[in-house]
Amino acid sequence: MSPRAPSLTRRMLSALTAPAFALLIALTVTTALLAAVGASPGRAYLTMLDFGLRPDSLVSAVNRSTIYFFAGLAVAVAFRMKLFNIGVEGQYRVAALFAAVVGASVNLPGPLHLAVVGLVAVLAGALWAGIAAVLKVWRGVSEVLSTLLLNYVATAVIAYLLADFFAAGSASGSTPELPPSARLPELDGLVSLFGLSLPPGAHLGGAALGAVVLGVAVHLMLTRTRYGYDLKASGLNPAAAHVHGIEPRRMILLTMLVSGGLAGLAGLPDLLGNTYSYGVDFPSGAGFTGIAVAMLGRNTPVGIALSALLFGFLERSALILDIQGLPKEIVTIMQGVIVISVVGAHEVVRRMEVRRAARLMREESVPVVTPEPVRPAT
């Protein structure tokens, strides 16, 4: 009486059902909204697609998605053991600030300079997340609350450091600009390999390559290492994991540091490929989008990459809507609806599978004695 494993196609289908369902709901909601304000939904979608699929739009979407990919990975790693890192927002901004300051103050040859800047970002992000980890391990403070509160503390600390130290003399309120050796190379050659020619001004940032490498590394870490196994075990059944010698306090500490380090990278695509300095107007908000991206991507690197690309594509293609007099925030609504419906759909699918498994168990076992009285259907 071996347990019947679902076939590969069935597994694939069930993995794709929820996102497809979520997209459908999101499209329905936005279609209804667009129709309600008297716009033609079909035309809006077609213009969005038309604009979004232009080569420069695609490149811009990919650049944008690398930020979400790093933020999403940070959330996902922590969520593997049911830790909520809501502080990615603060972590990546603190990290970007310190990376900008250190990057501008040292002078090193190209690749080494980049490596130092990256390392500083990872360390700063990890340290900021480490505060929440220490509070949880030492005093039992819920990481949901502490990371959330630390986001606001980060905003204040960054404003203070910028005003009084790092940008004290600058008129623009930014840190000094990074030298060329600390900037990410552009990968336009890679684009032409695909037969796309970029219009002037559009460049594929080097962060895309970094995202691919890091995605593979995180995938291997999660699936092929002892740490990845411990992480999964701690998330699925903390009590059993503890009994098997996985020290929960060590795991919490380590995981928040890894998560914060990954979060630290989320500021780099903008810092090293776009703004080259950290100022009050540094792009923010990617931390919260990262949570949505991680949820949509089911906390796996491949899923997160796909959902980050989707979010990047949606945001880029929405820009055309403003020109047409339609609020581009329809895309923010779409993102919110997608996240809610994808987690909802997964919950429904999970329950169906639990019920199916229970039915299979009943059918395969010989019903001689029922060990429990039959429950009324709920």
Place this chain on the structure above:
Amino acid sequence: MTMKTPRGRLLAVLILLLAMSAVRTFTGADALTGSGAMGAALRLSVPIGLAALSGLWSERAGVVNLGIEGMMIIGTVCGAWAGHFYGVWAGVLAGALGGVIAGLLHAVVTVTFGVDQVVCGIAVNILAVGVARFLSVIAFSGLPGAGATQSPPVTGAIGTVSMPFLAGGWGTPDLLGRLEQSRWFLLSDVSGILRGFLHEVSWFTVLAVALIPVSFVVLWKTAFGLRLRSVGEHPAAADSLGVPVQRMRYYGVLVSGGLAGLGGAYLVTVSSTIYREGQTGGRGFIGLAAMIFGNWRPAGTAGGALLFGYADALQLREPSAVHVLLLLAAVLLWAAAIIFLRRRPRLLLTLALLGAAAFVLFQSTDSVPTQLIYATPYLVTLLVLVTVAQRLRMPACAGIPYRRGGA
């Protein structure tokens, strides 16, 4: 803890007042207990307090609500729209209704579908930002004095009320005002604080303050409240006694949404007269912090909101007075250390050291950087979490979806 008995509470209030007037007299920072600062503190703490009550209702019913910020945002945009077209009180009602609708979404997703409550709360926030912008573009962009991110002013204003005889309401003498001017130790300070709470208070503020005892009575003194709280503490036990778990959770989240929406409506009708994008400024999250600070109880929650409002008011009205707060913190921490002298030596040491740190900071600096003042509420909450996290008691099953039979 001493705060649990009525005598202990009285003692705590007395120590607080004594410390405040001593520090005020010593430093000459009159804003510390002035009625102006107190009135501003009350006004600033109302939206935070409403958000905190919102969190209280939801979490007591066993649903963690991180979407309060989003529900407030919906409250601001709905409140401004109805306030402009149908008058200011219609705006209040519409704000609350908008919050209820956002709460309904949270309830359907978390209670009926059993989705993770933290995830849903964050999704509600993302969604609300988009919806608010979308609605404001549609509703306001054509109107004079408005744009895609800003509404026209609401029609009319909510009146204010002053306590007669004590704070000069209805042409009666302003007794507390006169006492405040005389600058006597303690007496003037108490008068200043009381006058701040009684002089020219918006009717909306009166309503919001009244909601605190109302929440207490409903949640702790009625059968409905007992059922609602039982669903947050032990849903399976409540279920076995015939309490409709899912329905009670719906009630909790809907009331929560309504309160958050009211908080948003306050921002567009009393704090200002228009809707602006980003107006809520994280107050939904500060409200959650106030609720934790208050240990998931209405009175403590209100105290937390008032504390945050007070820090905010001092920062806005008299930034120099914030520096004096360090001295006040040192005095209060030492007072607390003396109270815990016998019973908890380790806590005593921590408190005394923190007090000394605050004092050294006060002595060695001339002012607190304004950017860091902004972090005060969050740091205070973190400090509370660190020092008394084990003594805080959140509802036992808040955050855990309930399914009959556990599937």
